[in-house]
Amino acid sequence: MGSDKRAFPRYELTAYVEYTSKGEKRTHKVQNISLGGLCIHTAFFQRPGTEVDLVVNFPELGDARVEARGEVVWLNEALEDMGVRFVELDQPAREVLSRYIEQAAAAHPSS
Numbered sequence: 001m002g003s004d005k006r007a008f009p010r011y012e013l014t015a016y017v018e019y020t021s022k023g024e025k026r027t028h029k030v031q032n033i034s035l036g037g038l039c040i041h042t043a044f045f046q047r048p049g050t051e052v053d054l055v056v057n058f059p060e061l062g063d064a065r066v067e068a069r070g071e072v073v074w075l076n077e078a079l080e081d082m083g084v085r086f087v088e089l090d091q092p093a094r095e096v097l098s099r100y101i102e103q104a105a106a107a108h109p110s111s
Contacts, residue, residue: 015059015100019070019084021052030056035097037070037085045082046072052084058100066093 015030017040031039038056046052049072056066069088075081089097 016057018055018057019052021046021050031081033097033101035086035089035094035101037073037083040082040084041080042082043080045075045077048072048074051087054084054086056097058096060103061096061100064096064100066096068093 015033016027017030017038018025018027019040020026026042026044028040028042028044031041033039033056038054052070052072054066054068054070056068058064058066066089068086070084071087072082073085074083
């Protein structure tokens with residue numbers, strides 16, 4: 001990972017995200033997540049630049065959840081992945097996300 005230019009490490013997880021854009025709500029598996037954003041496995045893409053409302057559910061944290069606003073920054077239709085960066089993430093949500101990432105990092109120290 002020495003050539004990885006990401007500001008925040010990403011971790012694979014067991015979490016699901018509901019995202020709403022243009023009045024449509026969808027639930028999908030989160031591929032990976034960081035304090036900067038997440039990758040969603042979905043065949044229902046939004047164009048880069050589209051803002052989405054997110055609710056990320058963490059069953060491993062006793063049904064903890066994070067609500068945030070995000071912006072689609074990339075998509076890979078072949079892999080059915082969509083990258084979203086957080087544009088609004090309040091402090092309580094950031095704390096829940098940090099706690100989850102700490103657990104993921106402890107479980108997978110090489111990530």
